[in-house]
Amino acid sequence: MSAAQIPSLVVENLTTRFGSDRDGATVVDGVSFVLTPGQTMALVGESGSGKSATALSLMRLIEPPGRIIAGRVLLDGRDLLTMPERGMEDVRGGQIGMVFQDPLTSLNPALTIGRQITETILAHRDITPAEAERQAIDLLVRVGVSDAARRIHDYPHHFSGGMRQRVLIASAISCAPAIIIADEPTTALDVTVQAKILRLLHDLQQEMHASMLLITHDLGVVAAMADTVMVMYAGRIVEQTDVDTLFHAPRHPYTKALLACVAGIEDDRSVPLQPISGMAPDLKDLPRGCRFAPRCPLVQDVCRTTDPALRAVSRSHSVACLLVQEETAVV
Template identity: 75%
Template sequence: MSAPISLAVEDLRTRFGDDRAGATVVDGVSFALLPGRTTALVGESGCGKSATALSLMRLIDAPGRIIGGTVTLDGRDLLGLSESDMEQVRGAAIGMIFQDPLTSLNPALTIGQQITETLQAHKPMSRAEADRTAIDLLTRVGVTDASRRVHDYPHHFSGGMRQRVLIAAAISCSPKIIIADEPTTALDVTIQAKILRLLYDLQRDMGASLLLITHDLGVVASMADEVLVMYAGRIVERADVDTLFHDPRHPYTKALLACVAGIEDDRSVPLEPIGGSAPDLRHPPVGCRFSPRCPSVQEICRRQDQPLRAISSSHEAACILVEQEQAHV
């Protein structure tokens, strides 16, 4: 019996610019989020991670637009909803934690106002009830003296405390899906660990699906159940977290892990950077998009795009080497 799916994404495509001069920054992305599990979306900056998250929330601004695919939640395709119906999904069914807590909070409103407006938009409660709930939420995410601090403004809070406020707002309506887009980027290392532990505990307590977007493989190792590796707008490998770290199959995944090993395993070992640079998606290369940088490139890679190939029920990679290895087994 297959596990229940909270959110199903199929062939999602998002483009910036027109058909002639633009770039498809999310190109045929498919995955599923499961209740109570954390899926990490990883890759270099600019690979399309944040664009994927914003597409799920229908928050892509012009000149960007979603040009294809489906995002199914509770039997409804979110891409086909009216804007008013989508507003009822944001915050209620899907909560999002953005990268920069300072720019994500309204400096003109108190912390309490920014939580209560979400509560009252989605739940039938009075202002007094919303105020009490906001205090309870702030206490739950570790804001001390919440009954007083609920009246403070964002600039009164440190970066770590502002991130806690964003988490409180994101979980305020007990969403089925939590999207965390680089939730610790602007924080120092000690605060990062506390925020990630808080997020992990809250997600497990709620039984929600967590989509964690990050470039930090250390965070992935400690928090994720499943990992999606993204390169140049496409998913190039999918695996459970243990498999990904111990048996990566795509050359790009191997290169990412080699960078981490060069830093963490032995400081006398020089860092192994990935040669070259990510392609310009306005003019992507023919064939596999990683082929210009791949140490294992073959002629077929330069001619034909490589689809995801199944290695097991929980592991697939978009590389011709998978097919060749299986042929020799």
């Protein structure tokens, strides 16, 4: 990340809560980060750690009983969280394109795929439906749908999962957004298709010089795609750094534990994989102190009483752990 670049998105203290004040859960708890143009930032964590809720909060697509209770999301200097709904309609699909998890349920079964792309274009551009259809065909060609001119008249059930995700990507990038949010874009797809879709997303992002927030639980995807990484645990960012540091010098015990669960090709097969013991905490009933303390192999007494804040340990590396000191590591 070059500090001179103007950030495309600045997120400060984003906090999203589901349910009432007394009986609810803060699923996104004070998340802050900066996206710069052309950069891919991965957001990793277990299921339920708040990754998708973070993405939906950025788009203001959190639905009741959920609501964003604090924070700022700055795009071109404007705060998306205080913007009127009309303004958000311009941002969604126009400046931020989003690709979702399950392509099989993400397309409307009652509309042709051409319509589902042109409606995005027509919502943001003042052009004729015929021109929008020409652009839709170009987009489909770009995302690798063959025979696009004919296929825009087909309905989603004529497409395979991988092809549907290509259609959804075409729709998401149709207005050349500055930011692409991809929420586990390959989770529901065959392994053979996953790599193709990731390559496509990567190429498109490079072509458009867009920034990408890539949400995944797959560290292999992170290694292949990301420039920087945020590790999320129980609604909080616990470690944030560039991708090389994450894999070679992780500092947070949770990050280390995550990496220990993954088998590498050159790993010694006689050493068993290390699952993380215990369960992710119930967000409605969080432990006092550090949220990872009950599962942490290095836990100290202080961890059970003091809640660690995310602190910089070097210029591009922040960790939320009481046991991690600046530059000179104890752990």
